[in-house]
Amino acid sequence: MNNSYPKGPRYTDLVASLPGTVPFVDPETQERGLGAVFKARLGANENVFGPSPKAVAAMQAADADLWMYGTADSFDLKNALAARYGIATENIVVGEGIDGLLGYLVRLLVTQGDRVVTSHGAYPTLNYHVAAYGGALVTVPFNGNYEDPAALVAKAAEVGAKLIYLANPDNPMGTVHDAATIQTAIEAVPNGSVLLLDEAYVEFAPIGTAVPFDTSDPRVIRMRTFSKAYGLAGVRVGYAIGHQGLIKSFDKIRNHFGLGRSGQIGALAAFEDQDYLAEVLAKVADARDRIARIATDNGLKPIPSATNFVTMNCGRDADFAAALVDDLTDRGVFIRRPFVAPYTRCIRVSAGRMQDLDVFEAALPIALKAII
C-alpha cells in the first residue's frame, strides 16, 4: 500500500491518452432511441438477401454442438480458400472479421508515432485501431469519388509509413479501380511498408478489378470477409491473404480461439455454395440499379457502384444530407452517410430486397420535401 498510486488501475500512458470513441452507432441502438424497429435496414451494407440456405442449415445442425470451442487454425475453411484461390494455407489467416484482422495487423506493425497512410474519409475502424496503438495517421484526399492509389503510396514514401490502407472497391463511395492501377500502386510501395488492400466488397465488383494473388510479394496483404457478399456479418469471419512470413506473424498475437465454431462452419458452407453467391450478386446488381433510379427520380446523383451500396450526391451541403439521414431514420429507414467533407453531402444506401427498396422509394420524396 505504501506507494504513491491511487487505489485501482494504472493505465498505460497510451490508453490514458485515448478518447472513449465508438466507431459506429449500431442500428439496434438507434431503434431504441426511436422506440421502433427499422422498416428498412440499409445503413450498414449488410447483405439483406441473407446467407446461403446451405450455410443456414449447416449452422442450425451445429448449434447443439456449440459446447465445443472453434478450432484454432480454421483448417477446413483455409483449405477451401486455398484450393479455390490456388494458394497455400500458409498464406491465409482467418480472424474475427476484417475489423479484428485490421486490429492485429496494426498491432504487428505500428507503435507510438509510426505512420499509417489512408484516404481522408476512408474506413474509420482502421483509424480507430491506428490511434489505439499510438500510430500517427497521415491522410491523402480522394480524387473525385475515387481513392488515389498513386498518391497513397507516394505519401507513404514521403513520410516513411509502415502501413498503407486502400479499399478496392472503396467504402463509402463504392468506386473501384482496375487491377492494373492497383498493381502499379503495389509496385510503388516503399521498402519497409505494407499495403493493406481491403477487399471487403470484392465479390460485387466487375471481374478484372482484383489483382491476381501473388503470395510471394511481402508488400501487400489482402483482407476479405464473409460479412458482405456471403451474408454472414453476424458470425464474424474474415481472412487475410499474404506472404507467409507476415501471415505467420499473426500467430504471435492473435486470440487463437477467438473464432466461433458456428462462424467457421457457416463460412465454409457459404463459400462452397457459389451458385447461391451468383444469385445474390445478380440481386444486388438489380438493387443497385433501382437505387440509382430512385436517386435520379428524386434529383439526387448516384455514383456508379462496384459494391452492395450506392452513394449519392444530394446536391446540397452537409447539413442537408444530415437532415435527410435524420428524417429518413425517423421514418424507419436506416441509412448512413460519409463522415468527411466534401462527401458529407452524400448519403449511402445499401442494396436491399424489393420490400426494403419499396420503403426507401416511398420515404425519400417525403423526406426531401419535409426538410426543405
Next chain:
Amino acid sequence: MNNSYPKGPRYTDLVASLPGTVPFVDPETQERGLGAVFKARLGANENVFGPSPKAVAAMQAADADLWMYGTADSFDLKNALAARYGIATENIVVGEGIDGLLGYLVRLLVTQGDRVVTSHGAYPTLNYHVAAYGGALVTVPFNGNYEDPAALVAKAAEVGAKLIYLANPDNPMGTVHDAATIQTAIEAVPNGSVLLLDEAYVEFAPIGTAVPFDTSDPRVIRMRTFSKAYGLAGVRVGYAIGHQGLIKSFDKIRNHFGLGRSGQIGALAAFEDQDYLAEVLAKVADARDRIARIATDNGLKPIPSATNFVTMNCGRDADFAAALVDDLTDRGVFIRRPFVAPYTRCIRVSAGRMQDLDVFEAALPIALKAII
C-alpha cells in the same frame, strides 16, 4: 524506395522479439494426427452436456438472420446480467470470451516491462497476452493444490505489479477458496494494481465461494463466461464486471463489433434458462464423483474439484503422466495435464456424459498397464 529497409513489413520491436507460440493445440488438430475422431472429448473442460435447448432453439431461429452484425453494446445481455446480479450495465463489458477480455485488460494496463503477477502453472493464455504486450510475468508457486491469494498480492506489492491474476475456482487444479479468503486478498491489493479474478468455473463451485459484487471497488475486475457451465464455448461470449471507470476503458480499444449475433442471442437464452443450468450442474457433480471413483479404483489420487473437471495425481513423475496422456490419446480419449511441475505428474479429465466416462473408465486401466 530509397530507404534502407528491405521490401515488406517492418514489425514493431516487440513483435519481432516474440516467439510464434500457440497456447493450446486443439483437439481437431490432434484428431488429424490420429486419423480418427476422439471417442471421448474430455480435455478442454468443455461442457459436454451442451447448451440449453432454449439457447439452441433461439440460435437456430436466428441463423437465417445472421446477415446482420451483432450489436456493439450487447444491450439485452448486459441488462439480463445486471438485473440478476443487482448491478448496473455500466459495470459490465461483454467480449469475445474471457480470452478476448484478458487480452483487452492486459492491453489497458501493461506495456513494455510492466509487471504482472500470477501463479506458476496458472492459465497460459494470460501469460501469452502478457508476453505479447511486453509485460514481465512474475510468478508465485501454488500452495499444495491451491493458488495462494495472499502470496499473489504480497508479491504484487513487492514488485509493483499492475495486474494480479487469480482464478477461483482454479484451473488446472480445480480447487476453490472461500469468499473470505478472496475478500482478504482484495483488501490487500496494492494501490495502482488490479486483481483479475477469473471466475470461468464459478457456477460449478459451492455457494459461498464467490465474493459479493462490489462494483465501487476499483481494485478488482471479475471475468465470467458462457463457455463452461452454459455450454457455449463455440460462440465466444464472456463478460467482465468491475468499477465503471475500468469497464468504460475497454471501449477505447475493443473491437466494438467483435461479438457474433448468434453468440449474443444464445448467451442470453442460456442465461435465462437457470433450470437447465441447475440440471447441468447436477450432472457435472455426478460426473466429478464418478471420475474420482475411476481414479481411485486405478490407484490415482483425485483432487476435490469445484469445477467441471477433476485433476488427479498419478503418483509417479511427469514422464509417466505424459505417457499416460499420449496413450489415452491414441486410444481416442482426449485429456490434458497441467503444464508446470510438480503438477505435470497429474492428468486433468473434464466432466463427461455417461458414455464419455464409460470410454475413459475402460481405457484408463489398459493405458496404465500399457505404459508401465
